[in-house]
Amino acid sequence: MKLTMTRRSVVASGAAGAAWAALGGGAARAASQAVQVEQWGLFETALTAPGAPEPFRTAVTGVFTQGETTVRAPGFYDGGDVYRIRFSPPTPGAWRWRVESDLKALNGQEGRFEAIAPSSGNHGPVAVQDDYHFAYADGAPFRQIGTTSYGWTHQPEARRRQTLETLAASPFNKLRMLVFPNATIATNEALSPYEKTGPGPRDWDFTRFNPAYFQRLDACVAALCDLGIQADVILFHPYDETFGFEEMAAEADDHYVRYVVARLAAYRNVWWSLANEFDLLKTKTDSDFDRLFQLVQSQDPYGRLRSIHNWRRLYDHGKPWVTHASIQNGSAVLDDVRAETYRSVWRKPVIFDEICYEGSLEDRWGDLTGPEMVRGFWHGLIGGTYVGHSECLPRHKGDGFWLGEGGELRGKSAPRLAFLRSIMEAGPTPGVEPIDKWWEQHLGGVAGQYYLRYFGDAAPTEWALDLPRDEITGGERFRVDVIDTWNMTIEALPGEFVMAAKETKYFFHDPARPTVALPGRPWMAVRVTRLA
Amino acid sequence: MKLTMTRRSVVASGAAGAAWAALGGGAARAASQAVQVEQWGLFETALTAPGAPEPFRTAVTGVFTQGETTVRAPGFYDGGDVYRIRFSPPTPGAWRWRVESDLKALNGQEGRFEAIAPSSGNHGPVAVQDDYHFAYADGAPFRQIGTTSYGWTHQPEARRRQTLETLAASPFNKLRMLVFPNATIATNEALSPYEKTGPGPRDWDFTRFNPAYFQRLDACVAALCDLGIQADVILFHPYDETFGFEEMAAEADDHYVRYVVARLAAYRNVWWSLANEFDLLKTKTDSDFDRLFQLVQSQDPYGRLRSIHNWRRLYDHGKPWVTHASIQNGSAVLDDVRAETYRSVWRKPVIFDEICYEGSLEDRWGDLTGPEMVRGFWHGLIGGTYVGHSECLPRHKGDGFWLGEGGELRGKSAPRLAFLRSIMEAGPTPGVEPIDKWWEQHLGGVAGQYYLRYFGDAAPTEWALDLPRDEITGGERFRVDVIDTWNMTIEALPGEFVMAAKETKYFFHDPARPTVALPGRPWMAVRVTRLA
Incomplete structure (x- = not known):
């Protein structure tokens, strides 16, 4: 997965003013000017108020509202006469904002903006x-x-x-x-x-x-x-x-x-x-x-x-x-x-x-x-x-x-x-679960659906494909890939593995194909995936 | 360590009345009769009150006092007309007790007893x-x-x-x-x-x-x-x-x-x-x-x-x-x-x-x-x-x-x-600590003083006696025992091991005796004990 970088200039500039743009953001330069910001993007407003004796201790809060929802976003002093309030809209639609501050020049300033649909690279937090x-x-x-x-x-x-x-x-x-x-x-x-x-x-x-x-x-x-x-x-x-x-x-x-x-x-x-x-x-x-x-x-x-x-x-x-x-x-x-x-x-x-x-x-x-x-x-x-x-x-x-x-x-x-x-x-969502944990299976995945077995620095020449009984009743069909995690290859084994109960009550396997051949190298893994 | 059993009759009898005696205990049959009970032993008093409509819901508490100390011990209904209060004195000396109860016949009953020194088998809780x-x-x-x-x-x-x-x-x-x-x-x-x-x-x-x-x-x-x-x-x-x-x-x-x-x-x-x-x-x-x-x-x-x-x-x-x-x-x-x-x-x-x-x-x-x-x-x-x-x-x-x-x-x-x-x-008090944990030392004990290494089902023929640097500066002298945990033997190796820094900064060992010979059997352990 390659990620293209579109805004190197952001870092080069070192300026906060540009930072939000990279996030699908927008800014209201004046309180009355509504702009569009992506959902989960960054809205920023810069407010000017001169002469606060301790500007870093000045209380500045943006109160953002949408219907019944109110979000209080703390603001901050950014040097000169500038205070900023940043906000990331959690939902799309119209948002209104209003400043609460102990600085009179800031208190009560307000505005609005529109949170629009996120762009393709923006999946939210x-x-x-x-x-x-x-x-x-x-x-x-x-x-x-x-x-x-x-x-x-x-x-x-x-x-x-x-x-x-x-x-x-x-x-x-x-x-x-x-x-x-x-x-x-x-x-x-x-x-x-x-x-x-x-x-x-x-x-x-x-x-x-x-x-x-x-x-x-x-x-x-x-x-x-x-x-x-x-x-x-x-x-x-x-x-x-x-x-x-x-x-x-x-x-x-x-x-x-x-x-x-x-x-x-x-x-x-x-x-x-x-x-x-x-x-x-x-x-x-x-x-x-x-x-x-x-x-x-x-x-x-x-x-x-x-x-x-x-x-x-x-x-x-x-x-x-x-x-x-x-x-x-x-x-x-x-x-x-x-x-x-x-x-x-x-x-x-x-x-x-x-x-x-x-x-x-x-x-x-x-x-x-x-x-x-x-x-x-x-x-x-x-x-x-x-x-x-x-x-x-x-x-x-x-x-x-x-x-x-x-x-x-x-x-x-x-x-x-x-x-x-x-x-x-390519694996399960949201992630891999240990399977039959605390019983030395060394299997992760989703019981009945997907299994990963990793062999580390062992260099086995075969692996007994025994699946713990959780979510298996017999008759399930699986395909198997042999993965070389270091050389980055995936070898799909031909055919399928059909589960049947073993003599021990804890496992299922394919009596016709009880083992998977492995190359005797370290850093190998096996992936077992359920067929529809 | 063998423990002799002195009071089988306790269990055979099935009677609670005898139980406390085994604990270095005593009982006050009448509220005014003071008895002696070992510290950490069991004091019990039996109180009689007929006719409570819901005796298991009757509130009965023993309030035990010694100087500034007050301990409230809940009592219980034990069948018939009998309620009991049990108490284990945490300190020696004179204790007074008084009953608080919503049963008039019980409320205000009182007495005293003497907590005496524990006997040899009584180490407390x-x-x-x-x-x-x-x-x-x-x-x-x-x-x-x-x-x-x-x-x-x-x-x-x-x-x-x-x-x-x-x-x-x-x-x-x-x-x-x-x-x-x-x-x-x-x-x-x-x-x-x-x-x-x-x-x-x-x-x-x-x-x-x-x-x-x-x-x-x-x-x-x-x-x-x-x-x-x-x-x-x-x-x-x-x-x-x-x-x-x-x-x-x-x-x-x-x-x-x-x-x-x-x-x-x-x-x-x-x-x-x-x-x-x-x-x-x-x-x-x-x-x-x-x-x-x-x-x-x-x-x-x-x-x-x-x-x-x-x-x-x-x-x-x-x-x-x-x-x-x-x-x-x-x-x-x-x-x-x-x-x-x-x-x-x-x-x-x-x-x-x-x-x-x-x-x-x-x-x-x-x-x-x-x-x-x-x-x-x-x-x-x-x-x-x-x-x-x-x-x-x-x-x-x-x-x-x-x-x-x-x-x-x-x-x-x-x-x-x-x-x-x-x-x-025979080991450290209160117990064994992992030594240089998370670095695969597999050593427990007290750094600088005492080390245990256990090999499980591995059957090594030797072990490199490398001690992690914690609490070792060089010159420390140790004796070594080879322990067979299954056959229950301890072999003391002759002589001593004198620590000196290894080329790697993390370990010390004896350059003249860098390894301990082991018999190639499973279930072996080595004990390394500091000499005075």
Whole structure:
């Protein structure tokens, strides 16, 4: 699946004003001028009011109404005399808006716009579907194939553009990225999120954001949206030894969260990740994160997906404000049963956002081979979960790489993940379920209809095609494909397999064809699909 | 470890009046007569009041005070004109008590007693220790080696006595058991929990308990206490096709729970299991169990351990009223990493109370070999969790077996679990932690001090003794034992292993002795213990 990128200029410009256009958006330059905006697109209005003493603390809210429906969208100060309110219409039709503000010049401004049908690439935001999976608002399944580039938005324009070109040609449909700069990675663009108060690296005024920093972020999120890629926006991280953004007081944390949510929530491709490796953030407790989760939930009018990513200790993903589990644990996808475990405990979707990275580092978190990276995705899939990729492949010592800076992909896994994505897209909707779980079947799919079996680094020469009895009564006919997940081939076996009960009560098989021949190579899979 | 049984007569008598004596208890026959009761023992007072119209609904509470401390212990009607209040003193010294009741004859009765030092076998109740483990109130570790006999209390006296004799000679220190009869198992003793209202199997008066049924239960719990065995009392179960106890209305459920808690909470060896295979109880929702959990919590003055056991779907063990996870999942202990997974997600102790059973059944849940049963315990231990045993070994078709009825143990696993218990008791306190988790070390213990490595059905001829760097800096000296977990032998290797950094930054080893020789048999383990 190739995604064409139509608006590189968005990122190059760094201007928020252009960002909404990429999203099927429109703007009302004057309050009375009605425009057309796609459903799930981005409506934006810029309002001017000079001279507020603390503009970042000015309350500005857009109240959007359509019939009985009212949505309150927080606005934000964007520098100069400009305040902006962004809104993503959840339904088509006429919308009216009116500003509530403690600034007299803003309060009571109003207007209207028309939400029109979404264009072909606009499926709406992604939400949880059937407990464990994801789907777009228009019902299309979202088959998560994630990647991570923590600091790509902090890189120079040419590198950002290269990152987007790489993504456009990649299988990835979700990108994890930091808001705050990562001190362990060079921040090559001289923008800071706050106004400085002195020459020291930690001399910040936490009450005054730098709009240019966030305008660049807006543009990056918009560009990802244009590519059909979800932006998994990481609000806090523990890699800040330089700037001190992890040591802000609770009031500053809250102010920051409100500001980012007000700017970004209207982009339909935004997901919120409260933190990366939250348990390394020694300056915050679990109850701080409880509070921040609930703040995001209260400020985001759309209920975008919310998660938090761990190092060694897991946050309680059973808490109601967590929409899905975002997990770092490479060992969890060394088999499909381990992957499944997490799913059952929370009854929520699980994304193994970090399973170590394909790379050449001496660090064990960055030394996976390509096959090992791909294996994790297959195990995750069979276990009914989703997985994330990244790469640590510097060309030479000291060189940058995808995980930190974006740029180009140099590894061997990405093409195989594109192949995997094609398998997923041809498979059941909304996704794969573990079949006869906890009985070592290693089968994912839909009982009675569709089965995937993946053999990892084993190199079997045959597989006994025994189907667990769930949804099978005998007489069902199946076709079988032998899949080479590394060489990216699919061999359809001739004929069909007709199910009959085995002597053991737990299984069915075809007595005339009890086994499937396999080539004795690693990284093989078998797909069993019901015939009509 | 052998446990001698001193009071078989308790169970034989079936009389509640004798039960407390086995617990280091005492009774005040008249309100003014002070007696001595061990700390954590069982104080009981019998109160007489004739003619209450609905005695099972009579409110009776014992208010026990010592200095600033007040404990409200619910009482219960026990047939005839008799009401009882039981209390387990959490601290030594003088206690006063006074009855609150809506029966005039009971209200205001009072007395006192002296809680004296516990005797040698009385370590107090078991509680959670260090997040993942258990300890007695006196600080002694509780190394859980569980078993299950669902219907042992419903069997004839001779069988109950045999069960207790078997347990006394076994390694088991926790027994899972049903309160209500299991209709799929013969209930050979003609006692029912409720008064009958007609000849049909479901003709019950759910407002009138049968005291004799619960007196027998009291005596069984007391006899287990005397043996040092925790009684994991299962309040609801889904195996009742005959009697209809799983279909009671919420009000009857609550009445029943209050009654059982009032009778049993004062026994220091009681644990509450809200249900067995709760997700098969189609007559109750998760919120019903939320309510019942909170009811137990509110009625039990001692905060005894609380859990709930699953079939395919897990209850959210993260909820605050769950003290530990009670899990059915045999596949979870097929490696130690899977076992660990559950522990990390809830940060609570995990007991795999059902991992399939050693047995000869055609059903796959009852066909484990002895080695498979024992393997699950070892994996659970290395993963920082605990495991439960049972047996389905009928002598012939139609014969009963331990899981259902108790009686005798016929399998091969129990002696090996006794051996395992001896290993645990010689190991770290309160228990084994996974070491360098999620990195495939398969090591449990205490970093820097103690390591266990278990090889399962692999039959290695050597093991590279590489210790992860946590708490190791070089120069540490260790002794090594090679353990045959099946043949129950421990071979101490001569000399010592002195740690030095390996070329990889993650491990230390002894360059002069980098490997340990192993015999090429399955079921081996290695123990590495720090020398002073």
